[in-house]
Amino acid sequence: MRFERISMMYNSGRRIFENFSLELKAGRITCIMGASGTGKTTLLRLVAGLEQPIVGRIDRNESERIGMVFQEPRLLPHKTALENVLWTTELIATADTTRDAQSMLEEAGLGDALHFYPGQLSGGMRQRVALVRAFAFRPTLLLMDEPFQSLDAAARRSMHDLLLNLWRRDRPTVLLATHDCEEATTLGSRIVLLAGTPARIEFELETVDSACGPKYAASELVQLKQHIDGQTVRHKEETIR
Numbered sequence: 001m002r003f004e005r006i007s008m009m010y011n012s013g014r015r016i017f018e019n020f021s022l023e024l025k026a027g028r029i030t031c032i033m034g035a036s037g038t039g040k041t042t043l044l045r046l047v048a049g050l051e052q053p054i055v056g057r058i059d060r061n062e063s064e065r066i067g068m069v070f071q072e073p074r075l076l077p078h079k080t081a082l083e084n085v086l087w088t089t090e091l092i093a094t095a096d097t098t099r100d101a102q103s104m105l106e107e108a109g110l111g112d113a114l115h116f117y118p119g120q121l122s123g124g125m126r127q128r129v130a131l132v133r134a135f136a137f138r139p140t141l142l143l144m145d146e147p148f149q150s151l152d153a154a155a156r157r158s159m160h161d162l163l164l165n166l167w168r169r170d171r172p173t174v175l176l177a178t179h180d181c182e183e184a185t186t187l188g189s190r191i192v193l194l195a196g197t198p199a200r201i202e203f204e205l206e207t208v209d210s211a212c213g214p215k216y217a218a219s220e221l222v223q224l225k226q227h228i229d230g231q232t233v234r235h236k237e238e239t240i241r
């Protein structure tokens with residue numbers, strides 16, 4: 001999946017991307033970071049085909065099965081946890097979708113809540129169901145827009161473990177937008193930091209995946225932190241001006 005020198009703007013006329021190129025490597029988790037308003041969600045929307053560039057090309061495999069996970073779980077309230085997962089898997093034919101969905105929910109620690117409705121689940125449990133639902137669809141490309149933003153630190157960490165476990169089943173290409181540096185370095189074997197208007201790639205890190213996730217050198221993490229801190233300072237200055 002490749003962005004080739006794309007330009008994009010909304011009706012406001014402000015260019016969000018100009019002459020922007022990015023290639024996503026198949027079967028990896030790429031984390032997109034950047035200050036608020038830089039264009040992370042817009043990038044995901046372009047990948048999903050929900051927005052179109054005015055110039056340039058987005059090359060993607062036409063047979064790509066695209067899944068999405070949003071900040072809020074977006075479950076169907078009148079369906080149980082299991083039914084919510086099955087609702088997506090009904091779109092694909094597998095040998096035993098119910099057994100598969102059930103075992104994924106159990107793996108997500110929801111074995112006792114299979115028949116609970118979303119209103120009976122905590123926020124973290126609902127987001128677990130949403131994550132399982134996204135992977136049960138067996139996407140080849142999964143777009144995630146700050147999916148764990150509303151969770152506390154402990155719930156976030158356990159979601160990271162769950163995400164990596166689910167991802168290792170089929171290794172879909174994942175593009176995940178986040179503000180959380182720890183999240184990006186725990187999940188992403190590639191981290192792309194956007195900055196400016198129009199957005200450009202300010203900094204990028206890439207590493208190999210080990211059995212226990214991506215491994216970055218301490219010096220790389222320091223560099224990433226410095227860039228993010230620099231962005232925060234610039235963002236504050238611009239807000240005050």
Ligand SMILES: Nc1ncnc2c1ncn2[C@@H]1O[C@H](COP(=O)(O)OP(=O)(O)OP(=O)(O)O)[C@@H](O)[C@H]1O
Nearest residue numbers: 010011012016034035036037038039040041042043
């Ligand atoms: N539908 C829209 N119409 C007009 N402008 C929009 C629209 N959606 C987003 N924008 C603008 O485009 C820019 C990029 O927005 P986007 O949501 O992609 O940023 P982001 O990096 O995801 O921000 P955040 O981290 O706050 O979610 C912002 O200036 C935003 O105001």
